[in-house]
Amino acid sequence: MSSLATSYRRTKVRDDEALPSGADGLAHDIIGFVRRSRPSVRIWMQQVQEIIQRSQDARSLTDEQLTARLSAHRHRHRVSDGLTDEMLLDALGCIAEAADRTLGKRPYPVQLVGALALHHNYVAEMLPGEGKTLTASLAGVMAGWRREPCHIITANDYLAQRDAELMAALYHRCGVSVGCVTLDLKAEQRAENYSKDVVYVTSKELLGDFLRDQMVLDGVTDPDRRLIRKLSTGGDADESRITMRGLHTAIVDEADSVLVDDSTTPLIISVPGKNRLLKDAALAAKVLVSELKRDIHYLVDDRHKVASLTNAGVSQIDALTDLLPPLWQSSQRRQELVRQAISAREFYHRNRQYAVVDGEVVIVDEKTGRLQPGRSWSYGLHQAVEAKEEVELSDPAETHARLSFQRFFRKYQRLSGMSGTLQGTAQELWRVYRLPVVKIPPRVPLQRKVLPACLFFSKEEKWNQVVDSVSQHQRTGRPVLVGTRSIVESEFLAQRLEEIDIPCNVLNALHHEEEARIVELAGQRGRVTIATNMAGRGTDILLGEGVAHQGGLHVIATELHESQRVDWQLFGRCGRQGEPGSAQSMVSIEDDVISQYTPRWLQRVVQMAFTARFGRLFAGWVYARAQRKAERYAYRMRNRMLQQDFLLSDSLSFTGFGSHSRSRSDGESI
Amino acid sequence: MSGSVFSESWHRVAGIHVGLASKVEVHKQLFRGRQWYVLKDPFNNRFSRITPEAYNFVMRLTPEKTVEQVWEHCLELFPSTAPGQEEVIQLLSQLQAANLLYFKNAPDSQRIFERYQKQQRRELRGKLLSFLFIRIPLWNPESLLRKIEPFIRMVFSVFGAIVWLLVILLGANAVAENFSSVAEQTQGLLAPGNLIWLYLALVFLKLVHEAGHALMCKRFGGEVHTMGVMLLIFTPLPYMDASSSWGFRNRWHRALVGAAGMITELFIAALAALVWAKTGEGTLHSLAFNMMVIGSISSLLFNGNPLLRFDAYFILSDVLEIPNLYQRAQKQWIHWIEKYLFRSINLVPPAYSRVEAFWLASYGALSTVYRLLVVLAITLFVADQWFLLGILMAIISISIWIIKPIIDIIRYLFVSTKLGRNRPWAQFLTLSALSMLLLVLTVIPFPHSIRAPGIIESEHFTNVYTSTAGYLERIRVESGRSVEKGDVLIEFINTELDLDIRTTRYQILETQALVSQARNRIIADIAPARARLSLLKEKLAGLEQRREELTVRASSSGVWIAPELSRHRNTWFKRRAELGVIVASDAYNFTAVVSQEQASDLFGFDNLSGEVRLWGRTNQPITAPEIQVIPYERWVLPSAVLGWSGGGDIAVVSTEDGKTTTEAFFEVSAKFQDDIEGMTLYHGSSGILQISLPPKPLIQKWYMAIEQVLQKRYRL
Structure with a gap:
């Protein structure tokens, strides 16, 4: 009986309906605004007093008595009907006591408030270092009690494993099984882990497994239909290959990164496919494009990453058509091909967007600064970049299944999250996921000092000042962390510092093996660390002996990002958990954000006015404006992707999931 | 040919086994000298047209092979014209939406069902929005039509055409001969008593009209499966669905089916004209008259007007070989705005040639203006009859014609994905055009008069009236001459007056005699006789005064203006009749x-x-x-x-x-x-x-x- 129920629920997935639009959208926005402005936190703060009271009372219980109470709560959650606030508070009190007995950690009020927020399907904005791991497991226990699958999404495999192990004792004490899924697990192990009540997993693994299951199921997720199909065809072979058991509760750590920034990149399950045509075309296009000159044959729009051909360019291509394979000889197609080759040349730069490692083009994630081996750009573009770098062309990946994280997380019935940096995402989180954001007041006042930004006219001046500033702080013995936007810049700065004999460690995608060691040292006295965005989320820099006395870690941002949140992540490396620290940004009006998101005339005005009395003030405003524009642009693009995704899947609904009778080889790679 | 060669969504279609459904009928048609393949679903008479390149791919689709295999085969055969992956996906979803595909494995039926429901909702909404033209299907006349097919072939033939022309000519002749009474009777057309006859005539004629379409459609081998009632401005009228004629290869056949309604209606109108001319007042007479008017004038006015989406529209669209004229006409304008004003890139023009673009654009402009006028007129007409209904219609018309387009434009400018990096420019342009318009409308003053x-x-003029009635005898001063005060202008004669004067004179003599008699005999009679005498003398004086006034004199100096007067010689003028003016x-x-x-x-x-x-x-x-x-x-x-x-x-x-x-x-x-x-x-x-x-x-x-x-x- 129970096996049928389990089997029934196994593929239960909420249908993600399209975004509300028009008047509905407006109403939706208003509801979101109301939900966000409700005084939930104040109510929870009062409730937390009650919880603490109960957990204090529970101290006197014997282990058996506590177990009995926990198991009573578990059964009540299992049925989940008529769950009153009273019971919820008592349950949390018991879990808090259990945490104290198993982990030796009694949850802080902040963590309990966080747990309540998660339980009520909010996104909790918690400062870094407030103990989100414990917060998540408090909510995880309650979700696990329901026996419906609860996924806790972590930033990386390491954290998934660490957290699962760290919290295992608490879960077991509360009668909840816990598992974790990481890259290196085999399918059976994955299934085993997914069968646990609470699973720690990265979003990538999760979506990958989901997609593989979908391929097995041929996209039939509705349990009724699936069972009918199973009965009618009689076969059960496929079912055994399903690893997951439906999507129910998800608690997303670093919610802004998972649900906002990276949400539009689709996860693609693909195998390398032989595509001679495309390779030939990419090579031919490269030769053809080498004949074209920027601003004569084509125009470039840096902000939108669009290249358009001029008339001269079109006729030049016409003249060289014979170089191309026949498939590309029609005028539309050859122009598309050429545009792609131009894009590869103009918008994709070595050691910024990608690195060449062992004769292979490897993408660098612009937000985390990490290498992304195995990932590739869309059809043709990757080959065009490879052709440019004159490395061997890889086989284009042949897509077998794809889904964006955005749509994936909308399929959960209960979604909640946590993050330290949620600035400016509240509206989007509500619109897309119906997630209200609440800010949870910090446990200890923040000791981080953010110094006013330094604005410079040219990059040259900026780097000079960065070098000066680094040497100054280093002399006082404080550790310094300098953030750069690209690998190129990090190497450049390292070289400058070497020249004046300041030793430094460079943390970028090219040195990622040394990451753990570099991070470990970064908080030591007088240490200078230059890092790309790799030193962002989840990087915990522990201060060395006596460093706190000198003022803690000093962080310098050398350029602002297209999203303020990424800047704050870097700043968040200092002043963690009430430690002292300071941060400052040093930027110039030649930075990419300005040149891409400011109209040319305004750039000129800023340049002319820079030396005037209010010139810097004005430049500061322009900088902030450019960043706002960039954020809005990114938001729009995400929105558009989601809409297009819906349109596409709507018009392609007839194809089912689309993996009919294609080779379901085990060589699938992500 | 548009879209990328490779698509990231290819995996959605690559593995499916699919073919054209066996029911699909394919016709090759020429549209403006360009080849197209028209795919017809005979179950619902829907048509989709695709290019020969696309057809080359579609015809090779078979459930035996996967889409990918077919596509690769096409690439080998036609390396430069074979559709790209993205085009294949578009093509397949277009065909699927038209229900023309057959799948070997059952596709996602739940999604398809949802989609069907969505389509139903959209159609219902479309129906509600076009509430002035609601169609309710009732009956399938196909089997009847099949039975009478030989008869149809006989009637719709060259011989039939000659008879038709003859009757039309005779009818026209009858109308021309009795043209004056036509005009007279038209006045009473909308009289309340005639409305019921008018409506009956209308229903009968529309029935004939629709039957005309259906028969002509059958004549050229089409099928007619639906017949029902259409509520045209809440007035129930019959209709038939002859859209299977769109599959005819010969465009003139298509046009003929479109025109058949008017042809039959005119025929009936001509017959009615003959009846009307031969009958006297009576029910038959007025019924015939109603039929004649509706069958000719209203038929030509509505169905003969390509700007409304009635018969002539489809005829025009067939003759021009531009299907979906109206929708594409609007697209053409949008395209031009996007291309030349907003400078959007990567646009696909809706027209295949300059000439077509010209037709589309002019049709779009004319029909939009015309439709607006018709809606306005209908609304005013209804409001005159039933005020509240008129208000309701006005509200609905305003929301359809003004508010919805505005919302569409706002959505287009701020949300839609059609604008890319030119969005700010498009917004700027629209806003400045709008503010210019607003400025012109609200701020800039226009001469007002x-x-x-x-x-x-x-400034000084004297009207000259007759003081005494009389026949105009002589005009002494012609109009336009200047006159001095006292000059004689006109002379009237009044013989009655003369007679009166003479009678009075004799009466005076008689009374004087009476007075002298009384003085001699009955002294007492003297006083009344004298009184009478003086009365008679007064009367005489008065009469003579009036005779005097028959000669009209200028009461002031000036120019005598009486241009009309000369036409009234010897006519009788009442007293105080206006004669002319002396302008001083x-x-x-x-x-x-x-x-x-x-x-x-x-x-x-x-x-x-x-x-x-x-x-x-x-x-x-x-x-x-x-x-x-x-x-x-x-x-x-x-x-x-x-x-x-x-x-x-x-x-x-x-x-x-x-x-x-x-x-x-x-x-x-x-x-x-x-x-x-x-x-x-x-x-x-x-x-x-x-x-x-x-x-x-x-x-x-x-x-x-x-x-x-x-x-x-x-x-x-």
């Missing part, structure tokens, strides 16, 4: 008539000025520097010339003098400037007074005009 009809009146000076005024609404605009201005343009001399405006509104309501015009019966624009009660108006008006008096060069003014000539008012923005003017219309028509 009121036009009022009126006549010239001399060179100073003239222009007396004009303004409506109450116009007058309310004029009050409150102290020094109004304007221009007068006289009929026949409109190119020589005369300045009128001083204009005064006489502030009391009048009902009698200064001259009959201004009223309807005199050829003017002002509604008058049909009385003898033609001067009493149906609505009160105000009089405006304008003084001319002192010296008018080269212009002789005549008392009584009519013209238009244009009163300049301070300039006003257009929106204010329109608002006032609309307000006045509402006030006048609906007493709001």
